[in-house]
Amino acid sequence: MNFASTLLIAFAMSTDAFAAAVGKGATLHRPRIREALRTGLIFGVIEAATPLIGWALGRAAAPYVESWDHWIAFGLLALLGAHMIHAGLTHSADDEPGAGKPGRHSLWLLAVTGFATSIDAMAVGAGLAFIDVNILSTAATIGLATMVMVTFGVMVGRFLGAVAGKRAEIGGGLILIGIGSWILAGHLGYLA
Structure with a gap:
């Protein structure tokens, strides 16, 4: 696999994380670059680890991961999205701008979202186990x-x-549900 192919895979794997990050940034009260870098690092580490896990599991896990990755991703993203929508709807009409918005998301919430948007990378990693590729790079x-x-x-x-x-x-919740639905529809063959 050449460098261009690696870059295409890398950016393809990061698009759903990007959309989720836009939703995350929208729900924060004036996020600063430090929080953006923290979120990026958490997502990046998880996104780098999942293809390694998939590659290590290889042939044995590929059918299982490919069979369920879309359902797991959809379920996690739909639950997180529904939670965000509920939180958005429960804000009172007289909230001050930025009131009720956290300054940062918890590590747990970011990790779950990062995992949900990167689980398809595990299946990619499993597929890479069958071709000549430097999995670490x-x-x-x-x-x-x-x-x-x-x-x-x-x-x-x-x-x-x-x-x-x-x-x-x-909107952030709808984005997460949309990403989960897109992943599910793609794996079920509804997207050409």
């Missing part, structure tokens, strides 16, 4: 691309959050 490239995309996504979400106001959390 490929996983590092995937992780780095994800870190950059997520960091940028949180900052984009900051702008969108300021424009959309306190209802941005609803």
Whole structure:
């Protein structure tokens, strides 16, 4: 596999994390670059680890992971999205701008979201076990691309959050549900 192919895989694996990061950034109260980098690092590490896990499992786990990865990703993203929508709908009408929005997301919430958006990378890693590829450099490239995309996504979400106001959390939840639905539809063959 050449460098261009590795980059394409890396950015393809990071697109759903980017969309989730935009939602995450929109739900925060004025996220700063430090929080964006923290989020990017968490997502990047998870996104780099999942293809390594998939590659290590190889032939034995590939059928199992390919059979269920879309359902797991959909379930986690749908639950997180529903939680965000509920939180967005429960804000009172007289909230101050930024009130009720956290300054940062918990490590647990970021890790679950990062895992949900990277579980398909495990199946990719399992597929890479059958071709001649340097899995360490490929996983590092995937992780780095994800870190950059997520960091940028949180900052984009900051702008969108300021424009959309306190209802941005609803949009973030819808984005997560949309990503999960897209993953599910793709794996079920509804997308050509």
